[in-house]
Amino acid sequence: MHAIIDLPQWVIDENEKLPKFIESIEERMELVIEFSRKNIRYQTGGPFAAGVFEKSTGRPLVIGVNRVIPLNVxxxxxxxxxxxxxxxxxxxxxxxxxxMPDYQLVISAQPCAMCYGAIPWSGIRSVVIGASGKQVESLTGFDEGPVHPQWQSEYRRRGIEVIENKRSADACEVLKTFAASGAKIYNGRQRP
Amino acid sequence: MHAIIDLPQWVIDENEKLPKFIESIEERMELVIEFSRKNIRYQTGGPFAAGVFEKSTGRPLVIGVNRVIPLNVxxxxxxxxxxxxxxxxxxxxxxxxxxMPDYQLVISAQPCAMCYGAIPWSGIRSVVIGASGKQVESLTGFDEGPVHPQWQSEYRRRGIEVIENKRSADACEVLKTFAASGAKIYNGRQRP
Structure with a gap:
């Protein structure tokens, strides 16, 4: 009994073509947002992407995408x-x-309640966020879940840096494109 | 590029031998706690287990265990x-x-911040908890993470039933056994 968590072939191909270093945080975010945009275009998951980078050098380790519907997970x-x-x-x-070097997670949108809780267990030391949770909810109808009311200070207390509002206009454009496509807004409360 | 999330062979074998229905919530919890106990004994993961049951009939769908260290996830x-x-x-x-029938998640210990956020996305309608988060932290040194301060009411507001303190003494015994074994307490903050 097992489940496979995988990335679509285009993501694997694009990861192989990444530059060796991506110095600015803005460029790291632009790249991640580009993956979220393509995840809609290729219909390989929801409109969200995330990348793990070495914080100081900007060396990308891996960029991945949402896979809820394709994997049924x-x-x-x-x-x-x-x-x-x-x-x-x-x-x-x-x-x-x-x-290990400090690793930074660059995310096209603010983590939902689950991902918020997952990040401290991963050993990530820095989180860079594009669209805010409120923007996600208002633009798409996705629910962020019961996020901790003091989420930023809880991270900082645990030694995790939080950088918000990076290229958020671009991240929001992707969310608008997704909403306009009429694609499925998945969540666990289809039956209230 | 992919990762496999699997269960150890003994868990698969034990799942095949489960009774068709387990009527009382206490018996469902006893069964889940037994899986957490065996997960220590067979060294196939951390001292935690969870089971998905049809809420009204008690038909078990699957019982699984913690796999952090064996899978490196x-x-x-x-x-x-x-x-x-x-x-x-x-x-x-x-x-x-x-x-679908209402599904109930029976957990040997209170969900950490991540699992707390994950449960609403899963479609689970009822959560039954053994040991409390405070008991987990005090008995083992595991960290529950930044759990929402009103976690129970946030669940109820979303139509998710919360039943706490079921067979918690038995669940705590497993945690004590684990702590006494000197096994690794994993978390993402080994380097503060």
Whole structure:
């Protein structure tokens, strides 16, 4: 009994073509947003992407996308999928262990309640966010879930840097495109 | 590029031998706690287990266990693994969709911040908890993460029933056994 969490072929191909280093946080975010845009275009998941980068050098480890509907797995949000791939690549469940560089997670939109809770377990040291949770909810109808009311300070208290509102206009454009496509807004409450 | 989320062979074998219906909530919890106990004994993951049952009949769909260390995936908590297997079995990311019975998640310990956020996306309608989050933290040193301060009322508001403190003494015994074994307490903050 098992489930496979995978990335579509185009994501694998694009990962192989990434530049060796992406210095600015804005450029890292632009790249991640481009993956979220293509995930709509190729119909390989929801309108969200995430990338793991070495924080100081900007070396990309992996960029991944939302896979909920294609995999039929409700937890296959971009953050969970991408962190799982990063852990697979590095052969550890802790990206923050001794001897590793600080890793940064760049996300096209603010993490939902689940992904918010998942990030501290991953060993990620820095989170960069595009669209806000409120923008996600108002533009698409996706629900962010019961996110902790002091989510930023809880992260900082745990040594996780939070950088918000990076290229959020571009991230919101992708969400608008998705909403306009009439694609399915999945959530666990189709039957209230 | 992919990751496999699986259950150990003994869990698959034990799932095949489950009774067809387990009527009382206490018996469902006893069964789940037994899986958490065996997960320590067979060294196939952390001291946590979760089961998905049809709420009204008690028919077990699947019981799963924590797999963080064996899989090197920080999100492979018992709840995420078990919900993923349930979704795989039923071929849907939403266990709460029309035409399905209400599904109940029985967990040996209170969900951490991540699993708390994951449960609403899964379509689960009822959650039964053994050990409390405080008991997990005090008995083992595991961190529950930034759990929402009004976690129970946020669930109820979303139509998810919460039943706490079921067979918690038995669940705590398993946690004590684990702590006494000197096994690894994984988390994402090994380097503060």
């Amino acid at each position: 409700s937890s296959a949000h971009a953050e969970i999928v991408t962190l799982t791939m990063a852990q697979k690549i590095l052969g550890t469940f802790d990206l923050g262990q001794d001897g | 920080s999100s492979a908590h018992a709840e995420i693994v078990t919900l993923t297997m349930a979704q795989k079995i039923l071929g849907t990311f939403d266990l709460g969709q029309d035409g």
